[in-house]
Amino acid sequence: MGRLLFHLLVAAMMVFLLAPVLLVIPMSFSADRVLAWPPSGFSFKWYVAMMQERGLAEAARNSVILAVIVTAATLAIALPAALALDRWQFAGRDAVLALLTAPLLLPTIVLALALLIIFVGAGLLGTWPGLMLAHMLVTLPYGVRVLSTALSTLPPSVEEAAASLGAPPAAVFRRITLPLMVPGLVATCAIVFLVSFDEVVISLFLVGPHLVTLPVALFRYVESRTDPMVAAVSTLLVVFSLAIVLVLDRAVGLRRAVGK
Amino acid sequence: MPIASRIALALLLPAMLVNLAVFLLPMGNLALLSFREANAGGAMLEGVTLATWGKMFSDIFYAQLVLDSVVIALSITVLTLLCSYPIALFIYRAPDRWKNILIVACISPLLVSAVVRTYGWMVILGDRGIIAAMLRGLGMERAPRMVFNTTGVVVGLVEILMPYMILALIAGFGRLNASLEEAASSLGARPFAVFRRVVLPLTLPGIMLGCLLAFVLAVSSFITPKLLGGGRVFLLATEIYDQAIVTLNWPVAAALSIVVLVIFGFALMLYGRLARAVA
Numbered sequence: 001m002g003r004l005l006f007h008l009l010v011a012a013m014m015v016f017l018l019a020p021v022l023l024v025i026p027m028s029f030s031a032d033r034v035l036a037w038p039p040s041g042f043s044f045k046w047y048v049a050m051m052q053e054r055g056l057a058e059a060a061r062n063s064v065i066l067a068v069i070v071t072a073a074t075l076a077i078a079l080p081a082a083l084a085l086d087r088w089q090f091a092g093r094d095a096v097l098a099l100l101t102a103p104l105l106l107p108t109i110v111l112a113l114a115l116l117i118i119f120v121g122a123g124l125l126g127t128w129p130g131l132m133l134a135h136m137l138v139t140l141p142y143g144v145r146v147l148s149t150a151l152s153t154l155p156p157s158v159e160e161a162a163a164s165l166g167a168p169p170a171a172v173f174r175r176i177t178l179p180l181m182v183p184g185l186v187a188t189c190a191i192v193f194l195v196s197f198d199e200v201v202i203s204l205f206l207v208g209p210h211l212v213t214l215p216v217a218l219f220r221y222v223e224s225r226t227d228p229m230v231a232a233v234s235t236l237l238v239v240f241s242l243a244i245v246l247v248l249d250r251a252v253g254l255r256r257a258v259g260k
Numbered sequence: 261m262p263i264a265s266r267i268a269l270a271l272l273l274p275a276m277l278v279n280l281a282v283f284l285l286p287m288g289n290l291a292l293l294s295f296r297e298a299n300a301g302g303a304m305l306e307g308v309t310l311a312t313w314g315k316m317f318s319d320i321f322y323a324q325l326v327l328d329s330v331v332i333a334l335s336i337t338v339l340t341l342l343c344s345y346p347i348a349l350f351i352y353r354a355p356d357r358w359k360n361i362l363i364v365a366c367i368s369p370l371l372v373s374a375v376v377r378t379y380g381w382m383v384i385l386g387d388r389g390i391i392a393a394m395l396r397g398l399g400m401e402r403a404p405r406m407v408f409n410t411t412g413v414v415v416g417l418v419e420i421l422m423p424y425m426i427l428a429l430i431a432g433f434g435r436l437n438a439s440l441e442e443a444a445s446s447l448g449a450r451p452f453a454v455f456r457r458v459v460l461p462l463t464l465p466g467i468m469l470g471c472l473l474a475f476v477l478a479v480s481s482f483i484t485p486k487l488l489g490g491g492r493v494f495l496l497a498t499e500i501y502d503q504a505i506v507t508l509n510w511p512v513a514a515a516l517s518i519v520v521l522v523i524f525g526f527a528l529m530l531y532g533r534l535a536r537a538v539a
Contacts, residue, residue, distance in 0.1 A: 002451050010350040013343050017422050018365070020380025021372050023390065027383050036388035081275035088268040100275055103283050107480030107524070109497045110517040113504050114286035117293060117514075137282040140275060198373050201482050205504065218375045222487055226382055234376040241371040 021238060028231035035226045046232040056233065059217035066128070066213060067196040070135045074192045075185070077136070078143030085144070086151040097148075101141040111137060112205040119206060126208015134202050139192045146191060150184020151177075190248040194241065294515040302508030312511040316519070326519060329496040333479035336414055340421045340474045341467060347422075348429035348466070349459075352436060363430070367423045374420060374483045381416040381488060382407055408490030416488045417478055424477065425470040432466020464538050472531040479527075480520050496520050 028046060030039035050056060085097055103111060115134050116125070124130030154177065162172045200215035207216050214233075222230055297311045298304050316322050351362045369377060384390045385406040392403035406412055436459065444454045482497040489498065496516060503513035 006346065006350070009346045013347050013422075014365070016343060017347070017369060017419060019384060020377045020416075020419060021369055023383050024376065024380045034388065035383055035386055037383065037390040037393045077274040077278060080271035084268040084271035088264055090265050090268055096272060096276070099284075100279055103279075106287075107476070107497070107520055109480055109482045109500050110290070110520055111283075111286075113500055113510075113513055113517055114290040115282060116504060117510055118286040118289055133278070133282050136278055140278060144275065194371070200373065200375060205501075215373055215375055218373070218379075219483065219487070222375060222379050222382070226379075226386065230376075230379050231383070234372075234379060237376060238372055245371060 024231045024234045024238070027228055028235040030228040030231070033227065035228060039228075046228045049229050050232045050236075053229070055212070056214070056217055056221075059212045059214045062211060063197055063214040066131055066135065067193045069128075069132055070139055070196040071189050071192045073132060074136055074139045074143040075188060078140055078147055078188070079185075082144050082147035082151055086148055097144070100144050103137050104141045108138070108201040112202040115202060116205045125206060126211050128211065130206055131203065131211065131213070134206050135196045135199055138199060138202065139195050142191050142195055143188050146188045147181075147184055150181055150187070154180050187248060190244055194244060290514050290517060293511055294518055296511045298509045298511050302510070304510070312515050315512070316515050322516075325494055325496060325499055326523075328494065329479055330523065332410065332414065332495065333475055336417045336421065336478040337471050337474045339414065339418045340425045340478075341471060343418060344422050344425035344429060344470065345463075345467075348426050348433065349463075351426070352430055352433045353438070363427075366426045369420075370423045375487070377420055378416055378484045378487045381412065381419070385412055385415060385488075407488055408492055410489075410493055412488040412490075413485045413493050413495075416484045417481055420481075420484060421474045421477055424473050428470035428473050429463070429466040432469045433463050435462045435465070437462075465535070468531060468534055468538070472527060475527055476524055479523055496523075 027035070027037075027039070029042040029044065030036075031041035031043040031045060032039050081100065085093060112134075115137070119125045119130050119134075122130075124133070158180070159172050159176050162176045163169070167175070198215060199213075200219055203213045203216050204219060207213060212220075218230060218233060294312055295308050295310065296304055297309050347362075347366065351359060351366070354362060382389070386392070387403070387405070387407070389406075391406060395403040404411075406415070440458055440462070441454055444458045445451070449457065480497055481495075482501060485493055485495045485498050486501065489495070496519065500513050500516045500520070503509045503516065
């Protein structure tokens with residue numbers, strides 16, 4: 001009796017947790033003009049409307065381009081840093097790691113405000129370099145963390161063997177370390193891409209009239225109107241996120257990727 | 261400096277420079293800005309002053325804002341704990357094969373943007389949403405309003421914070437052991453007594469960690485209060501946004517940000533004390 005009640009409670013809470021994501025999917029096929037449940041009929045009209053909404057398509061394109069640039073830049077900067085942190089014991093190593101990951105501990109609204117004020121003075125508001133730098137504030141900690149974890153799990157013996165056979169350090173890195181790190185690199189790319197693609201609070205403070213990202217466009221749309229079009233966009237986003245996670249899982253295994 | 265250190269420094273330099281440009285410098289500037297003052301048009305006045313902080317402490321609006329934010333964040337924390345605890349306990353006791361699937365199911369909402377999940381709650385709680393339809397089906401003439409007020413914000417944030425809470429709880433359940441529960445019940449303890457005297461104390465570390473996480477995320481959350489609050493729920497984060505983007509009073513926004521960080525500090529300190537007391 002008590003056991004049954006407990007299981008019912010668990011099931012109810014799981015439904016509560018998953019309901020908003022799952023309900024968006026049937027809602028996206030609604031034939032109504034407003035958000036209403038149950039939909040009076042089903043259609044693809046909101047998917048068509050989504051395609052025709054010019055601002056949205058442009059925002060989606062911006063978000064993808066930005067996330068790709070941010071991923072490449074984060075990788076280029078985080079990989080050397082993770083190497084230094086993993087391979088050299090130096091004074092202040094822990095402090096450096098703490099500083100590089102500190103932005104994750106602070107509320108994004110505060111970070112966003114701090115960046116806004118600096119960017120206005122530097123003329124970076126609503127520009128590509130500005131948004132890229134701002135996203136790197138939150139992606140760099142993830143990059144450093146995940147890559148450090150990946151590096152620390154590599155067996156040092158293989159690198160030592162290569163070095164003892166006369167390979168110069170650069171060759172050891174390129175021929176041994178890098179290939180062994182591929183799972184960690186894939187995981188980093190996926191996580192950084194998703195974090196950048198999803199980033200909304202900081203972007204909201206820093207976008208300009210000519211440069212808007214998809215989450216910001218969605219936020220503004222939901223703020224002003226509530227119709228099923230956002231459900232159509234959301235459904236595509238859910239499918240898109242799932243696809244990335246599946247790729248990640250296929251490539252490296254989900255548990256290994258998040259450093260467990 | 262030895263060669264190795266110089267190489268390490270060179271490798272770290274780009275990351276440190278980015279950190280300096282987008283983190284240390286802006287945050288330092290933000291702290292300084294709270295000691296400036298802006299006029300009604302948003303233009304910064306010359307000189308260092310305590311006027312902005314004076315306004316913070318003397319204007320009852322800000323005291324109310326801080327109080328409301330903390331009270332709402334605390335309510336959200338307690339509700340998130342109540343909703344997450346059964347799931348976490350169930351997952352922790354599940355066989356390994358099921359464990360992974362259940363954990364993935366619980367953290368999968370994290371992959372969906374907060375905007376989308378908040379929108380999902382509008383579908384459910386809205387005036388023509390699912391709950392309203394169900395209440396009408398039960399014969400209620402007018403369903404109570406559940407969006408654009410505190411109710412909506414609380415429900416939405418509880419759901420959004422549940423994955424974090426569940427993960428923290430499971431991480432902190434390490435001391436829980438089925439044989440202890442069996443021992444207690446074989447000695448004649450009723451199920452509720454086993455829970456209160458054995459399970460609850462052993463899971464306290466997880467509960468505290470989860471509550472810390474949920475509280476700091478709730479007190480600084482922005483997207484959900486802004487969208488589900490519909491501009492009628494005033495919390496610290498929404499006020500920071502309004503002051504920064506609408507009113508253009510940066511010193512006030514900066515001071516409010518410092519207040520949020522101070523609340524973070526208090527929460528961390530309290531957590532540290534409690535964690536030591538329990539350990």
